[in-house]
Amino acid sequence: MSQPLRPADLTPLARDVMKMPASIGLIFFSFVAAYLLMVLPWSGAWLASRPDFLLLVLLFWSLHQPRSIGQGIAFFAGLLMDVSDSMLLGQHALAYVIAMFGAQVFRVRILTFPIPEQTLHILGLTLVSGCVMLVLNLLLGADFPGFAFFVSPVVTAILWGPVNWILYLPAVRRRRGATS
Amino acid sequence: MIAREPPAFFHRGPSPLARLTFFTLAAVALMIADHRFHALDTVRTVLSLLAQPIQQVASAPSEALGRLAEYFSNQDRLMRENSELRTRVLEQSAAAQEARLLKAEQAHLLEMTQARSRYADSGTIAEVLYNARNPFTRKIVIDKGLGQAISAGMPVIDGTGVVGQVTNVGWFTSEVTLVTEKDQSVPVMIVRNGLRAVAVGSGKVGSIDVPFMPVAADIQNGDVFVTSGIDGTYPPGLVVATVTSVDKNAAYVFAKVVARPAAGVDNHRYVMVLPPAAAAAPRPEARGDEAPRKAGKDRARARRQP
Numbered sequence: 001m002s003q004p005l006r007p008a009d010l011t012p013l014a015r016d017v018m019k020m021p022a023s024i025g026l027i028f029f030s031f032v033a034a035y036l037l038m039v040l041p042w043s044g045a046w047l048a049s050r051p052d053f054l055l056l057v058l059l060f061w062s063l064h065q066p067r068s069i070g071q072g073i074a075f076f077a078g079l080l081m082d083v084s085d086s087m088l089l090g091q092h093a094l095a096y097v098i099a100m101f102g103a104q105v106f107r108v109r110i111l112t113f114p115i116p117e118q119t120l121h122i123l124g125l126t127l128v129s130g131c132v133m134l135v136l137n138l139l140l141g142a143d144f145p146g147f148a149f150f151v152s153p154v155v156t157a158i159l160w161g162p163v164n165w166i167l168y169l170p171a172v173r174r175r176r177g178a179t180s
Numbered sequence: 181m182i183a184r185e186p187p188a189f190f191h192r193g194p195s196p197l198a199r200l201t202f203f204t205l206a207a208v209a210l211m212i213a214d215h216r217f218h219a220l221d222t223v224r225t226v227l228s229l230l231a232q233p234i235q236q237v238a239s240a241p242s243e244a245l246g247r248l249a250e251y252f253s254n255q256d257r258l259m260r261e262n263s264e265l266r267t268r269v270l271e272q273s274a275a276a277q278e279a280r281l282l283k284a285e286q287a288h289l290l291e292m293t294q295a296r297s298r299y300a301d302s303g304t305i306a307e308v309l310y311n312a313r314n315p316f317t318r319k320i321v322i323d324k325g326l327g328q329a330i331s332a333g334m335p336v337i338d339g340t341g342v343v344g345q346v347t348n349v350g351w352f353t354s355e356v357t358l359v360t361e362k363d364q365s366v367p368v369m370i371v372r373n374g375l376r377a378v379a380v381g382s383g384k385v386g387s388i389d390v391p392f393m394p395v396a397a398d399i400q401n402g403d404v405f406v407t408s409g410i411d412g413t414y415p416p417g418l419v420v421a422t423v424t425s426v427d428k429n430a431a432y433v434f435a436k437v438v439a440r441p442a443a444g445v446d447n448h449r450y451v452m453v454l455p456p457a458a459a460a461a462p463r464p465e466a467r468g469d470e471a472p473r474k475a476g477k478d479r480a481r482a483r484r485q486p
Binding site: 032035036037038039040041042043044047048050070071072074075078079080083084085086087088089090091093094097098101104105136137140141142143145149 | 312
């Protein structure tokens, strides 16, 4: 407990730590926080680069807590985002569910890599979910919003590292408290 | 793909692929129900009610910042604004007096013909909360909803012209689709010569298209479009847009007319929601969908046909 926590010494330890189930409270709180960040009054260029915090948290828990967080939660989270972003009901839901499916299928593979390589995998998933949204909206008759649209999936993937670090912290603290 | 399935010792439910199929079908069904039949407005209202507390928390900091900035805003600016407003009141008082006279005259005439006034007397002032967080559409969210008797289809204006139309109502907030939204149409006429047209949003900031104007039509730069009122949604006479470019090329059937919306469509703080215009002439035939935006499109389509 004496030396400060560095992200570097987290990753080798982390996979082990996360075998302990995270508390439901933490999972719930992380979703509320992610949703809160999503519904800040983003607009203009900020909106184009708004990272999809909710998708990040969904992916994180589906990788580390696959028994409790799956496609059903993703579906309902998506519906909530559709309503609050005033989109057609079901768009976010579909995009999230597809990304979650990818995470479930590649779960073991993704978890064998350290964070930088994991980020690349997450980038693939966020791009897929972004493309789903884009195609759906183009089908509905919207104009192509420009390539700035793809900034958001990239920013989302870049935040994978920080999100990992933040969501690991409570579990690591608990473990250190238990061993020392 | 992981080819190996875990042994069936533990109950794990359906496979990811089965779940994906199920949820994809559910999402597609929802989208169709929402898009084609507008059957999910209650679901939307309930979900938005659930999310309301968090949304409120999320918008609190920026609102507080805005108020703080307003509080500390320049004395200079306030005084200038004040004097500007005072001159505008003076300018408008003459027009207002004349309007009062005209209104009395109109009431008299209407009484004689036993018709009802097309003009609504009052509206609801609403504050714009934020732009909808949706890169594909142009909408704003205002702070009045079902509680203040707002309903879908009501026109929304600001001090200078038409802002748009209420398209979705929650308990405490509603969504307003701006006139610049792609395919959002408003029946208009030119003030100068009464020429009728349909103004259609282009989906871009600060630009409205006026399609299907014949090359020979009498239209020029600077012409002002006002609502014609024939759709029964917008009361007549509200300023919609000013023509910024007319491209008459004999090679095409129609002139390309582009206009700039009159209202500060993208930078207003307060708007006014007008009650729906008093019933116009009954529509020729009842159609299946009664959603306002769709109806606007239908009318636009109907106008194009001879």
